[in-house]
Amino acid sequence: MxxxxxxxxxxxxxxxxxxxxxxxxxxxxxxxxxxxxxxxxxxxxxxxxxxxxxxxxxxxxxxxxxxxxxxxxxxxxxxxxxxxxxxxxxxxxxxxxxxxxxxxxxxxxxxxxxxxxKTSAIWCSLASNTAISSPRDFDGKTFATFGSSESDAVVRRMIQEDGGTGDFDKVTAGTSTFQALSSGRADFGGFYSTWEGVQAQLNGPELNCFTEPDYGVPGNAxxxxxxxxxxxxxxxxxxxxxxxxxxxxxxxxxxxxxxxxxxxxxxxxxxxxxxxxxxxxxxxxxxxxxxxxxxxxxxxxxxxxxxxxxxxxxxxxxxxxxxxxxxxxxxxxxxxxxxxxxxxxxxxxxxx
CATH class of the missing domain: 3.40.190.10 (Periplasmic binding protein-like II)
Structure with missing residues (x-):
């Protein structure tokens, strides 16, 4: 990631x-x-x-x-x-x-x-986005990405493991994934639970997050x-x-x-x-x-x-x-x- x-x-x-x-x-x-x-x-x-x-x-x-x-x-x-x-x-x-x-x-x-x-990557949407309740709901949504094939592979596996097809749109995250989500440019993105996840808990915005091991991504990313x-x-x-x-x-x-x-x-x-x-x-x-x-x-x-x-x-x-x-x-x-x-x-x- x-x-x-x-x-x-x-x-x-x-x-x-x-x-x-x-x-x-x-x-x-x-x-x-x-x-x-x-x-x-x-x-x-x-x-x-x-x-x-x-x-x-x-x-x-x-x-x-x-x-x-x-x-x-x-x-x-x-x-x-x-x-x-x-x-x-x-x-x-x-x-x-x-x-x-x-x-x-x-x-x-x-x-x-x-x-x-162990993996600390989390894949999140804003908690206010009620259209997303699990990774399969990333299907057809827009991913705020920094452009790596690795991230695409991880997100696709999580969606498919959750029963979706693994099809999503992408937009460059820019300087802040938080900003991309809050502005509506993207629906979900990747963070680290040990840093951005803590930052969101302290200062917002509230996130709805999913971890890789729970959705079929093997090993230590x-x-x-x-x-x-x-x-x-x-x-x-x-x-x-x-x-x-x-x-x-x-x-x-x-x-x-x-x-x-x-x-x-x-x-x-x-x-x-x-x-x-x-x-x-x-x-x-x-x-x-x-x-x-x-x-x-x-x-x-x-x-x-x-x-x-x-x-x-x-x-x-x-x-x-x-x-x-x-x-x-x-x-x-x-x-x-x-x-x-x-x-x-x-x-x-x-x-x-």
Missing amino acids: TSLRSVHRILAALCAAVLLLLSAACGTSQAADGDLRKVTFMLWWAPDTNHIGVYTARHNGYYKDAGLDVDIVAVSQAGAEQAVNSGVADFALSTLTNVSTYATKGAQIKEVMQVQQ DSIGIITSDRLIKEDPDLVKSFVQATQRGYEYAYEHSDEAADILVAEAPEANLDPTLVRESMKTIIEGQYWGDRQQIIDGTATLGAIDYDGTQEYFDFLAQSDAYEDANGTVVHTAPRSRDLATDEFLGES
């Missing part, structure tokens, strides 16, 4: 252009003011709780402990995945699904830590985590290990100390003008839903935060391939699903 974009993302990308050029020039060379290694991490979109472990790791000194000076930069217009593939950024937030899509087109990138362990390039893994595995394990500590801290981590995110990303209540409630939703795994087991050290869900992601890749959602660099549909074990690795994680 393609996340809700905002005007902030576009503006932030422009503001980050100079930083990105400097990062490309400096690469991962030694910082001039000491022994810390300069590393660039790129956001996936505007700062939110999916990124919180990176901000926490930097604020708490985990990166410094690992010998790293991490520069967090706004997403480029080419996208975080392409920035990592081209070497403009060393690391970024993404999903294993996105890695599979870019790899099918020839990118050489890998997920090295999977934070989110939202395998959000940390990506890097195959090149960096090959050339400097120690750097990758240092960054991944420090980041892992950041997410573990956030999972155990959610309110403190929320306050860190708000303070460390002032340009996002985040609502502290929204950030805290988002973390509460993540914890209650155990989206990052069994929280108590992670705190106890009997489970590892960041482990790759190879089987769940492969199940989802197989579904996408069967739905003709993969294309190569030439735009030709690819019917063979990518292999999750070729596109992700657990080898750089630390033990909890």
Whole structure:
């Protein structure tokens, strides 16, 4: 699923252009003011709780402990995945699904830590739209989309699983799916329960939402985590290990100390003008839903935060391939699903 974009993302990308050029020039060379290694991490979109472990790791000194000076930069217009593939950024937030899509087109990138362990995508209409009471009612309606074949495949499967035909119209969501629905340009769209879903609960509008697992979409679609390039893994595995394990500590801290981590995110990303209540409630939703795994087991050290869900992601890749959602660099549909074990690795994680 393609996340809700905002005007902030576009503006932030422009503001980050100079930083990105400097990062490309400096690469991962030694910082001039000491022994810390300069590393660039790129956001996936505007700062939110999916990124919180990176901000926490930097604020708490985990990166410094690992010998790293991490520069967090706004997403480029080419996208975080392409920035990592081209070497403009060393690391970024993404999903294993996105890695599979870019790899099918020839990118050489890998997920090295999977934070989110289950799907948080929700497909919603306004509660005031009484014509929609279940996914089959999406038939013949207008979908506010960011244009991905993946989203089309998911919506179609949910409709068909609910007894509909899977036929719907589409309109570009623009900067806000909320706005597309409220203006009447679209009847339904996609959100994340851990962010936009919380936002709607706090501030409206009231939504009527449906989840993918309840309507026949298999596997883990939202395998959000940390990506890097195959090149960096090959050339400097120690750097990758240092960054991944420090980041892992950041997410573990956030999972155990959610309110403190929320306050860190708000303070460390002032340009996002985040609502502290929204950030805290988002973390509460993540914890209650155990989206990052069994929280108590992670705190106890009997489970590892960041482990790759190879089987769940492969199940989802197989579904996408069967739905003709993969294309190569030439735009030709690819019917063979990518292999999750070729596109992700657990080898750089630390033990909890």
